[in-house]
Amino acid sequence: MAQKLKFEEKTIVPNSFYHITIMMLYSFLEYVRSRRFFILLLITIAIGMLLTGVVAYYRPQSFLVSEQSFYANWWGETVTFIIILSAVFFGGDAISGEFQNKTGYFLVGNPIRRSSIYLGKFLAAFCGALIMLLVFTAMTIGNGLYYFGGVTNLFWESLSFSVLYLATAIGMTFFFSSIFKTNSTAIVVTIILMLFVFSLMQSLVANLAHYEPWFIVTYGAQIINNVLMNPYPPSTQTTAAPLPHGQSITVTSYNATVPEGLIIMIGYFIVSLVTGLILFEHKEFN
Amino acid sequence: MTLPSLEAINLTKKYGSFTALSKLNLKLEGSKCVGFLGPNGAGKTTTLKIFTDMIRPTGGMALINGIDVNKEKKKALKSVGVLIETPEIYGSLSAREALSMIAEIKGISRASVRKSVEDVSELVKMKGLLNQKIKKMSKGMKQRINIAAAILGNPEIVILDEPTSGLDPRGMSEVRDIIKDLKKENRLIFMSSHLLSEVSEICDDVAMINHGKLLAYGPIEKIVEKFSKVGAVEVEVNLFRPVTGDTIDRLRNIKGVRSVKKVDSKTVLLQVIGGLKGQEEVLSRLVRIKLGIVGFKQSSSALEETYLSMFKETV
Numbered sequence: 056m057a058q059k060l061k062f063e064e065k066t067i068v069p070n071s072f073y074h075i076t077i078m079m080l081y082s083f084l085e086y087v088r089s090r091r092f093f094i095l096l097l098i099t100i101a102i103g104m105l106l107t108g109v110v111a112y113y114r115p116q117s118f119l120v121s122e123q124s125f126y127a128n129w130w131g132e133t134v135t136f137i138i139i140l141s142a143v144f145f146g147g148d149a150i151s152g153e154f155q156n157k158t159g160y161f162l163v164g165n166p167i168r169r170s171s172i173y174l175g176k177f178l179a180a181f182c183g184a185l186i187m188l189l190v191f192t193a194m195t196i197g198n199g200l201y202y203f204g205g206v207t208n209l210f211w212e213s214l215s216f217s218v219l220y221l222a223t224a225i226g227m228t229f230f231f232s233s234i235f236k237t238n239s240t241a242i243v244v245t246i247i248l249m250l251f252v253f254s255l256m257q258s259l260v261a262n263l264a265h266y267e268p269w270f271i272v273t274y275g276a277q278i279i280n281n282v283l284m285n286p287y288p289p290s291t292q293t294t295a296a297p298l299p300h301g302q303s304i305t306v307t308s309y310n311a312t313v314p315e316g317l318i319i320m321i322g323y324f325i326v327s328l329v330t331g332l333i334l335f336e337h338k339e340f341n
Numbered sequence: 342m343t344l345p346s347l348e349a350i351n352l353t354k355k356y357g358s359f360t361a362l363s364k365l366n367l368k369l370e371g372s373k374c375v376g377f378l379g380p381n382g383a384g385k386t387t388t389l390k391i392f393t394d395m396i397r398p399t400g401g402m403a404l405i406n407g408i409d410v411n412k413e414k415k416k417a418l419k420s421v422g423v424l425i426e427t428p429e430i431y432g433s434l435s436a437r438e439a440l441s442m443i444a445e446i447k448g449i450s451r452a453s454v455r456k457s458v459e460d461v462s463e464l465v466k467m468k469g470l471l472n473q474k475i476k477k478m479s480k481g482m483k484q485r486i487n488i489a490a491a492i493l494g495n496p497e498i499v500i501l502d503e504p505t506s507g508l509d510p511r512g513m514s515e516v517r518d519i520i521k522d523l524k525k526e527n528r529l530i531f532m533s534s535h536l537l538s539e540v541s542e543i544c545d546d547v548a549m550i551n552h553g554k555l556l557a558y559g560p561i562e563k564i565v566e567k568f569s570k571v572g573a574v575e576v577e578v579n580l581f582r583p584v585t586g587d588t589i590d591r592l593r594n595i596k597g598v599r600s601v602k603k604v605d606s607k608t609v610l611l612q613v614i615g616g617l618k619g620q621e622e623v624l625s626r627l628v629r630i631k632l633g634i635v636g637f638k639q640s641s642s643a644l645e646e647t648y649l650s651m652f653k654e655t656v
């Protein structure tokens with residue numbers, strides 16, 4: 056005969072804020088111990104080392120002409136790539152996995168709101184990805200200090216926009232992850248959308264339709280790079296490119312101002328988080 | 342003190358045009374164990390999932406202690422332990438971490454999380470493996486952790502979907518003992534199972550379901566009497582003297598005994614009517630006529646026979 060149940064404990068279900076913290080802590084543990092986390096960390100460090108090596112060996116003019124242009128060349132494009140990669144790594148299957156891997160069965164039947172699970176996991180993914188961002192930041196600043204002995208204030212601005220973009224990107228991967236029930240679909244679709252489709256749409260809208268692509272998140276995220284430009288690129292710029300036979304084609308390029316960029320990113324963040332939450336609330340475990 | 346209760350009111354679940362659960366009405370109340378029986382695809386898991394917020398009903402309500410689980414989930418599941426199918430757990434966590442997570446979610450006080458986790462893992466014989474990573478555990482070991490998670494926090498209601506599936510024979514028997522232990526306090530247990538001997542051993546009542554409809558609900562002996570082919574409960578009687586023709590005649594004359602069958606030289610099988618009360622009367626008469634009775638036990642295959650006659654085909 057099994058021994059008598061001796062736990063006489065009475066429970067008081069915690070509030071949702073506390074639930075979110077619990078979910079965040081344990082999901083974070085799961086994240087940082089995963090192989091994925093180390094792969095991503097290696098990729099981030101490799102990118103940083105590659106840049107360090109290239110700059111040290113070739114001493115490219117564009118990097119070394121001024122402190123600001125150093126940060127502009129080093130940071131802008133690369134950090135968006137790292138952000139999207141970490142968002143996909145941490146968020147791509149965060150929700151779909153609860154269904155496909157059946158880990159949700161362990162959690163959902165407990166007295167906890169589904170939204171607390173979602174938000175806790177979101178915060179954990181954000182913290183995990185933030186580590187990548189900070190590692191790359193450290194490598195950036197290290198080089199900046201070495202060559203120029205300082206960090207331009209514009210870099211801190213750009214970094215804070217990057218943190219916002221990170222939250223937005225993870226919000227979006229969570230959203231896609233709650234649409235699909237299989238991890239591979241969720242991850243593949245998210246990668247294709249975040250890395251290719253958005254920027255493709257952006258250039259199609261701008262160049263062919265001559266319309267400001269204010270509704271595309273990657274357009275807003277350009278402020279990460281633009282804020283480091285000297286001068287800040289103008290909102291619209293039409294240039295005529297000459298074609299043979301005396302004809303010419305006009306190309307319009309658009310640039311979001313800092314407030315516009317912030318609004319676009321915050322908009323995407325809120326909409327994706329809220330719709331993702333609603334999807335998860337209604338999704339069935341079967 | 343109010344009794345723990347689970348109540349389905351017109352509970353319906355449709356998948357497209359397929360109806361998995363059709364206007365199920367069932368009220369379980371009080372401290373007892375209710376077995377949930379039915380063939381594959383009958384709608385057992387569907388019902389239990391609705392009660393635990395895993396799926397939403399198409400119609401009707403699922404009430405736990407009178408609270409609609411689809412409206413006030415946290416409140417409804419406040420004191421419910423749940424194990425549906427075979428959940429997986431985050432693989433990089435140790436068993437201790439996984440159980441602590443559930444303990445904290447359920448609201449076990451910080452100070453006693455550690456002790457509660459150790460107590461429940463001792464019950465499922467996993468205390469020695471608490472620090473092992475989940476991903477390194479076998480299916481049965483994980484299921485033990487799942488059971489431990491369900492009974493963490495001493496829940497008033499326990500909902501189990503085939504809890505012994507995936508366990509080795511010793512594991513099954515240990516889990517049965519745990520469930521029997523759980524029964525000892527003021528607790529309602531609702532458990533689906535295909536193991537009829539398990540259900541007749543542990544449960545007081547059974548609910549029978551097929552094609553999403555409730556066929557019967559009540560105490561096991563009532564259901565057996567009403568639905569088995571023979572319309573009576575079979576009782577095995579052991580005597581210390583050899584069974585003679587005279588013994589059989591005398592047994593046949595007892596009120597409440599429908600028929601007598603000799604099994605071997607010292608054992609007979611009686612068909613008894615009148616439920617538990619009938620059994621009690623038959624037993625006291627048996628004792629009075631001094632046939633040398635040493636054993637009187639409801640046949641363990643009674644539920645199985647009832648089940649087989651109720652569900653003629655599977656799926």
Ligand SMILES: Nc1ncnc2c1ncn2[C@@H]1O[C@H](COP(=O)(O)OP(=O)(O)OP(=O)(O)O)[C@@H](O)[C@H]1O
Nearest residue numbers: 341356359361379380381382383384385386387388
């Ligand atoms: N997601 C789904 N889509 C369509 N039909 C489903 C879905 N989930 C379950 N069903 C159907 O609902 C019915 C009830 O399934 P359920 O899992 O409740 O059966 P069960 O009684 O638990 O069976 P088992 O004994 O095999 O576990 C089955 O016919 C099943 O095919």
Ligand SMILES: [Mg+2]
Nearest residue numbers: 385386387502
């Ligand atoms: Mg089932």
